Amino acid sequence: MMEIGIGHYLILSGLLFSIGFVGVLRRKNLLMLFFATEVMLNAVNVAFAAIGNYYGDLSGQMFAFFVIAVAASEVAVGLGLLIVLYKKYGSLDLDVIATMKG
Amino acid sequence: MYEVIAFYIFAISTMVLFTITVMSKNVLYAMTALAAGMVMISGFFFLLGADFLGVVQLIVYVGAVMALYAFSMMFFDATKDIKEKHQNSTLVFVLGGLMALVFVVMFSAPIIGENIQALYPVGLAEGLGAFGNAQDVGLVLFTKYLVPFEVAAVMLLVAMIAGIILAGKKMDYSLTECEASDKELEDKILKGGAK
Numbered sequence: 001m002m003e004i005g006i007g008h009y010l011i012l013s014g015l016l017f018s019i020g021f022v023g024v025l026r027r028k029n030l031l032m033l034f035f036a037t038e039v040m041l042n043a044v045n046v047a048f049a050a051i052g053n054y055y056g057d058l059s060g061q062m063f064a065f066f067v068i069a070v071a072a073s074e075v076a077v078g079l080g081l082l083i084v085l086y087k088k089y090g091s092l093d094l095d096v097i098a099t100m101k102g
Numbered sequence: 103m104y105e106v107i108a109f110y111i112f113a114i115s116t117m118v119l120f121t122i123t124v125m126s127k128n129v130l131y132a133m134t135a136l137a138a139g140m141v142m143i144s145g146f147f148f149l150l151g152a153d154f155l156g157v158v159q160l161i162v163y164v165g166a167v168m169a170l171y172a173f174s175m176m177f178f179d180a181t182k183d184i185k186e187k188h189q190n191s192t193l194v195f196v197l198g199g200l201m202a203l204v205f206v207v208m209f210s211a212p213i214i215g216e217n218i219q220a221l222y223p224v225g226l227a228e229g230l231g232a233f234g235n236a237q238d239v240g241l242v243l244f245t246k247y248l249v250p251f252e253v254a255a256v257m258l259l260v261a262m263i264a265g266i267i268l269a270g271k272k273m274d275y276s277l278t279e280c281e282a283s284d285k286e287l288e289d290k291i292l293k294g295g296a297k
Contacts, residue, residue: 002106003106004105004106004109007210008109008113009146009150010206010209010210011206012113012116012117013205013209014202014203014205014206014209015117015202016116016117016120017201017202017205018198018199018201018202018205019117019120019121019124019198020120020124021197021198021201022124022194022195022197022198023123023124025194025197025198026124026186026188026191026194027124027186028186028187028188029129029184029186031129031171031174031178032124032129032132032184034171035123035124035132035133035136035171036123036124038136038140038163038167039120039123039124039136039139042139042140042143042163045143045147045155045159046143046146046147047209049146049147049150049152049155050146050150051209052150052152053150053151053152053224055219056223056224057221057222057223057224058222058223058224058238058239058242059221059222059242061152061154061155061239062239062242062243062246062247064152064155065155065158065239065243066250066254068158068159068162068163069254069257069258070254070257071163071167072162072166072167072258072261073257073258073260073261073262074261075167075170075171076170076261076262076264076265077261077264077265077268079170079171079174079265079269080264080265080266080267080268080269081268082174082177082178083174083177083268083269084268084269086177086178092178093184093186095187
């Protein structure tokens with residue numbers, strides 16, 4: 001059997017990140033956009049942990065911790081904003097909410 | 103051997119679950135798939151020897167963030183399927199594939215780099231008579247990363263206050279009810295005009 005190295009983890013993390021990126025590009029609902037950003041953040045966390053493991057260094061894990069902290073606060077503020085938007089427009093669709101037509 | 107099997111199981115399940123999250127039309131399905139995918143991601147952390155990070159992932163992401171999303175479902179209509187207009191989806195998928203390529207190249211830079219050494223090697227706490235990933239993490243977090251840790255604490259406090267103020271404003275009046283009464287009023291006015 002093949003040994004699982006850092007390459008496997010990086011390719012997996014890249015694939016997960018691109019899944020999230022496709023989601024960010026194609027989603028029109030704001031809540032679903034939030035889900036897609038969570039996917040991207042998780043993909044980056046896996047890459048951090050894998051590279052930290054590769055060097056036997058703890059800094060990768062530290063950065064992953066701070067990414068998790070940032071993600072948690074982002075969700076708290078973002079959901080508050082979504083509730084305000086939903087109360088104002090009655091919808092979370094970007095096409096409805098958009099006021100600047102470019 | 104077990105590591106290989108575990109890696110492939112976790113890899114396939116995370117990719118399938120996150121694809122469901124990104125493609126699903128139902129908010130509830132997307133959220134459930136995202137939560138399950140996060141649990142599977144924590145499996146990678148345990149495989150990589152980052153036990154504490156895996157536990158934090160389970161508690162913070164699957165516990166707190168998903169609970170927050172679940173609570174926000176009360177405000178948004180979660181039972182209806184979401185209708186989205188899609189345009190130019192081939193471009194989106196091409197961009198996504200290019201993104202994956204760029205990401206792998208970017209993160210393979212530290213593999214190519216030769217003169218990189220670990221500043222905070224794993225097993226730091228062993229010299230102090232303590233073992234395990236949690237001790238290592240604690241040691242590094244409260245020495246080298248103490249200031250970012252405190253800043254993160256302040257940031258979480260600010261986020262909490264912002265969330266309370268944003269979500270708690272005008273909690274006592276319902277927008278839909280108000281709209282209904284507005285419509286009744288409008289109907290009355292229109293009827294009065296017709297008479």
